[in-house]
Every structure is written in structure tokens, then in C-alpha cells.
Amino acid sequence: EDQVTQSPEALRLQEGESSSLNCSYTVSGLRGLFWYRQDPGKGPEFLFTLYSAGEEKEKERLKATLTKKESFLHITAPKPEDSATYLCAVQALRSNDYKLSFGAGTTVTVRA
Amino acid sequence: DAGITQSPRHKVTETGTPVTLRCHQTENHRYMYWYRQDPGHGLRLIHYSYGVKDTDKGEVSDGYSVSRSKTEDFLLTLESATSSQTSVYFCAISEINPEGQFFGPGTRLTVL
Numbered sequence: 574e575d576q577v578t579q580s581p582e583a584l585r586l587q588e589g590e591s592s593s594l595n596c597s598y599t600v601s602g603l604r605g606l607f608w609y610r611q612d613p614g615k616g617p618e619f620l621f622t623l624y625s626a627g628e629e630k631e632k633e634r635l636k637a638t639l640t641k642k643e644s645f646l647h648i649t650a651p652k653p654e655d656s657a658t659y660l661c662a663v664q665a666l667r668s669n670d671y672k673l674s675f676g677a678g679t680t681v682t683v684r685a
Numbered sequence: 686d687a688g689i690t691q692s693p694r695h696k697v698t699e700t701g702t703p704v705t706l707r708c709h710q711t712e713n714h715r716y717m718y719w720y721r722q723d724p725g726h727g728l729r730l731i732h733y734s735y736g737v738k739d740t741d742k743g744e745v746s747d748g749y750s751v752s753r754s755k756t757e758d759f760l761l762t763l764e765s766a767t768s769s770q771t772s773v774y775f776c777a778i779s780e781i782n783p784e785g786q787f788f789g790p791g792t793r794l795t796v797l
Contacts, residue, residue: 605785609788616689616775616788616790616791617775619785622784662728669735670735670741672718672743673785675727675728675729677726678727
């Protein structure tokens with residue numbers, strides 16, 4: 574069974590204080606690892622897909638990296654508008670229906 | 686934004702009553718998914734569809750049924766709602782290439 578564990582559960586940052594979120598995963602053959610952002614009362618918004626160890630992707634102040642066992646989402650010089658819950662999900666190679674297994678998320682609060 | 690709508694957006698119902706939630710897409714994507722999101726559990730897959738009239742169970746399917754008679758519509762039915770089905774329900778869509786799933790705005794369901 575695929576497992577995804579995110580840490581920490583919650584993260585409080587001062588504006589400009591860089592930090593990282595962790596996503597540890599166990600899957601029998603990884604097709605892709607996905608990061609989403611979710612604002613309160615809204616659906617998850619797609620951020621990145623990573624396919625293989627060593628891959629990195631960036632979007633504004635966010636940078637996602639991938640190893641064989643975990644992924645990190647680095648937030649550089651965060652702003653209050655980066656406050657959200659960040660979700661990690663994996664998709665297994667064996668999945669013919671592109672199903673995702675999600676972690677419980679990390680809630681990030683950035684104070685001005 | 687992916688063209689996904691969910692209706693209703695909010696619903697309060699009583700234990701034992703039937704409830705149907707609707708997901709409508711304008712993207713012509715093949716795959717559609719229903720998730721529920723609860724504190725501490727993240728997103729859990731209820732049912733999914735891989736084509737018109739083709740559906741399958743997810744990890745928390747007990748008490749739920751689905752139907753897909755058209756590419757654009759995916760219905761989730763609670764035959765006899767229970768308080769444990771109080772949750773936020775999200776619909777998602779994807780295409781064959783594994784570029785992730787795109788989510789609707791969610792339906793908040795309260796079963797009294």
C-alpha cells in the first residue's frame with residue numbers, strides 16, 4: 574500500500590524566513606510525485622509534478638525537489654500570501670487509472 | 686482554471702436521507718474522481734471513473750455509489766446519509782498523461 578507522510582503538520586514563519594516542508598513516501602514504483610496548494614474553503618491547486626530522483630522544479634518562491642524516498646518543498650523568503658496548506662501526493666506506476674495517494678498536508682502560516 | 690463545477694456547494698441534511706452531489710467538467714477529460722477530506726486524514730478516494738459508465742471503488746467506498754452517464758458529469762450518491770459522512774467532498778479530473786489531477790471547489794456536507 575502506498576504511504577505518504579508530511580511533516581511538520583503546521584509551520585509558522587515570519588515574512589522572509591525561508592523553510593522547507595517534507596514529504597516522505599513509500600510506493601512500489603513511482604510514476605510521479607505531486608505538490609498542491611490548498612487555501613481555506615477551496616479545492617487543491619496543482620503546483621508541480623516530479624518524476625525522477627534529482628529532479629527540481631521552481632515557481633516563484635517555491636522549489637520542489639525529489640529523492641528516492643522523499644520530496645522537499647522549499648519556500649524562499651515567504652510572504653503572507655504563501656500561507657496555505659501544502660499537499661503532497663504520489664502516483665504509482667502500477668496504477669492504470671492515475672489514482673493519487675495523498676499526505677495529510679502541512680499548514681503554513683506566514684506572519685508579516 | 687480547469688472547468689470543474691460542483692453542486693451544491695453546501696448542504697445540510699438529516700441522517701437516513703439520500704443525497705446526490707454533482708460534478709460537471711468542461712475539459713472533456715477521461716478520468717473523474719470523488720474524494721472526501723477530513724481533518725487529520727487528508728484526501729481519501731471514494732470512487733473514480735475511467736470513462737462513461739466505467740467506474741471503480743476507492744479506499745473509502747462503503748456507503749457511496751456513483752454514476753457517469755455522460756463524459757462531463759459524475760454523480761456521487763449517499764443512499765442513506767450518516768453522521769460519519771459529514772465531510773468536504775471534492776471532485777477531480779485528469780487526462781491519460783500523468784500531469785496530475787485538477788480539483789473542483791468542493792461541497793461541504795453536514796449530516797445531522
